[in-house]
Amino acid sequence: MQNPFTPNQKYARLSLMVVMVLLIETFSYTLFAQQKNTADRPNIIWITSEDNSKHYLRLFDENGVATPNIERLAAQGVVFDHAFSNAPVCSVARSTLITGAYAPRIGAQYHRKIHTVPMPEGLEMFPAYLREAGYYTANNSKEDYNLNKSDKVWDESSGKASYKNREKGQPFFYVHNFGVSHEGQLHFDQAKMEATSLNSLPPAGELQPNHPQTPLFRYTRAYYLDRIQEMDRQIGELLDELEAEGLLENSIVFYFGDHGGVLPGSKGYLFETGLHVPLVVHIPKKYQSMSSWNPGQRTAEFVSFVDFAPTVLQLAGVSIPGQMDGRPFLNTGKAYEEDHSFGYADRFDEKYDLVRSLRKGKYKYIRNFMPFNFDGLYNQYRYKQLAYQEWLTMFTNGELTDIQAQFFAPKGAEMLYDVEQDPFETHNLAEDPAYQKELKALRGMLNDWMLSMPDLSLYPEFYLIQEAFTAPVAFGQAHQKEIASYLNTANLMLEDFGEVRQQISKALEDKDPWRRYWALVVATSFGKEAVDIAPRIQRSMIRDPERVNRLRAAQFLAIASGRNPAENFQSELYATSDPTEALLILNMLVQLLDGGYVMDCPIDLDNMVQQVLSVSDVADRISYINSK
Incomplete structure (x- = not known):
């Protein structure tokens, strides 16, 4: 052929x-x-418990309860006495964990998310790099990210996800989340409280000095300690399972709380009770060379959630992307040293604030950019807790000590605490002449950090959604000069009013609307002390092209000179079609109502733009305002 x-x-x-x-x-x-390369790599397991600071575990605090299963991990591992979430609420904390990046830099700082943001260019959520390197990645099951997630991140992410579904011999990264300690566990009613004997709960121990020393607060703490013990029991079941399968000897296991909480004034606040978390890292014998510390050792070095992603990647032998802000604290090849951690708090559900913190050594510095937003400002989810309700009632009735009443009072623009002497941050040292050196050093360090990101929260959230959230990191880099000018303007509130009066007045005339915005916030922070510029701010209330600036001016006039701004807020709310702008406006109004500056300001739902009411946080705020 x-x-x-x-x-x-x-x-x-x-x-x-x-x-x-x-x-x-x-x-x-x-x-x-x-396969050969991954065969010698450790499995890596994250065990997380929701809403608990280090204050409830005896391993970290003598006022806590025994957690024998977590202590069992510590026997062959390292106990971190200074581990911190960078945010005191889940979605922002978890966005930091999954990216290794500071949330205010990448646009992931608002809880609950109204608008998710893309990952920074050139950065994936870190489990994607583990998958690429041959790891099986499974998450059981909470995500709660404020970012867009690709399908590269998890092999499985659900309530049924498990390390057991990997290929034979394949290393894995597994996250197991325990929700039994979540804030929602404390949303019990009076009937449940009466049906549960206090004798059946762990001893409440000492109550925080800033809390009312009442039977309800004692019961609430005892009940929460019971939830911590149940969480530890559930962790024990998981550890028994891992041990029975021979996996503990091949796995580096992290146990940590996902942020602080959950008694009043902790979750959602940049106090130690909101940020300082328990952390234990179990390191089996075969991987001891990957640790800077010996088995059973405690360390005083500082680690933050922003460091967790690069740490896991380095343990797995994977290159760390340059877009990550943290640094690895295990397997560093040398002694690890760190003494500081940054924190951030922005919007929580319907409650707005802008707070940044720096813990360095024994000192804690907190910068309140809107100090008139007192901590006890109403938040619907928080006030489901009976202890929150009692705390507010006692304040209204004048039954609190000065320390206990601080939660409902305007804050200092700066707060400084020696947390070794004052662990619950009740005595502000910011105006003490003996601590001015420490205050100025920490102020400068925090400012440098905010500028280095740069911190996007110096713009209002609704503007970021409109202009920045298609590419938040690129937007921040392109607007570094403007952001620096906003920070410089905001910092005028740290000076004597007489010395900065002219600078405030000049900023009120600036062509940049957000510099005017910050000038109005600064004036409001001075309150009655700034009343002599009220005529100039009266013009802002009438003429400023930006709706939120007109209402910031109205807020100032209510606080500084007693002018009733109810009609201004009603008309501006009825005019806006932006739910996020409406949410910020409503927050200003609630601050005036809760602060006693306005007695009544009903909102007519029929006059609201319907798409604004479609956001549940807006509806919650209006419901509260109309109940006043």
Whole structure:
């Protein structure tokens, strides 16, 4: 039979076969090399418990309860006495954990998310890099990210996700979340409280000095300690399962709380009770070389959630992307040293604020950018807790001590605490002449950090959604100069009013609307002290092109000179079609109502733009305002 192929066709066919063989051999070699490379890598397990600071575990605080299963992990691991979430609420904390990036830099700082943001260019959520390196990644099951997630991140992420579904011999990264300690556990009613004997709960221990020393607060703390013990029991079941499968000897296990909480004034606030979390890292014998510390050791070095992603990647032998802000604290090849951690708090559900913190050594510095937003400002979810309700009632009735009443009073623009001497941050040292050196050093360090990101929260959230959230990091880099000017303006509130009066007045005339915005916030922070510029701010209330600026001016006039701004707020609310702008406006109004500056300001739902009411936080705020 005649050969159907010409010599050139035969050569081409042979070449194609050779290429195919080479590709198959290359793929097989790569797969073999990857399997060989991953075979010696540790499994990495994250065990997280929701809403608990270190204050409830005896391993970290003598006023806490025994947690024998977590202590069992510590026997072959490292106890971190200074571990911190960078945010005191879940979605922002978890967005930091999954990216290794500071949330105010990447636009993930608002809880609950109204608008998710894209990952920074060139950065994936870190489990994607583990998958690429041959790891099986499983999450059971909470995500709660304020970012867009790709399908590269998890092999499984659900209530049924498990490390057991990996290929034979494949290393894994597994997250198991325990919700039994979540804030919602404390939303019990009076009937449940009366049906549960206090004798059946762990001893409440000492109450915080800023809390009312009442039976309800004692019961609430005792009940929460019971939830901590149940959480530890559930962790024990997981550890028993891992041990029975022979996995503990091949796995580095992290246990940590996902942020602080959950008694009043903790979750949602940048106090130690909101940020300082328990952290234990179990390191089996075969991986001891990956630790800077010995088994059973405690360390006073500081670690933050922003450091967790790069730490896991380094343990897995994976390169750390340059877009991550944290640094690894295990397997560093040298002694790890760190003495500080940054924190951030913005919107929580319908409650707005702008607070930044720096813990350095024994000192805690808190910067309140809107100090008139007192901590006890109403938040619907928080005030489901009976203890919150009692605290507010006692304040209204004048039954609190000065320390206990601080929660419902305007704050200092700066707060400084020696947390070794004052662990619950009740005595502000910011105006003490003996601590001015420490105050100025921490102020400068915090300012430098905010500028280095830069911190996007110096713009209002609704403007970021409109202009920045398609590419938040790029927007921040392109507007560094403007953000620096806003920070400089905001910091005028740290000076004597007489010395900065002219600078405030000049900023009120600036062509940049957000510099005017910050000038109005600064004036409001001075309150009655700034009443002599009220005529100028009266003009802002009438003429400023920005709706929120007109209402910031109205807020100032109510606080500084007693002018009733109810009609201004009603008309501006009825005019806006932006739910996020409406939410900020409503927050200003609630501050005036709760602060006693306005007695009544009913909102007519029929006059509201319907798309504004579609956001549940807006509806919650209006419901509260109309109940006043």
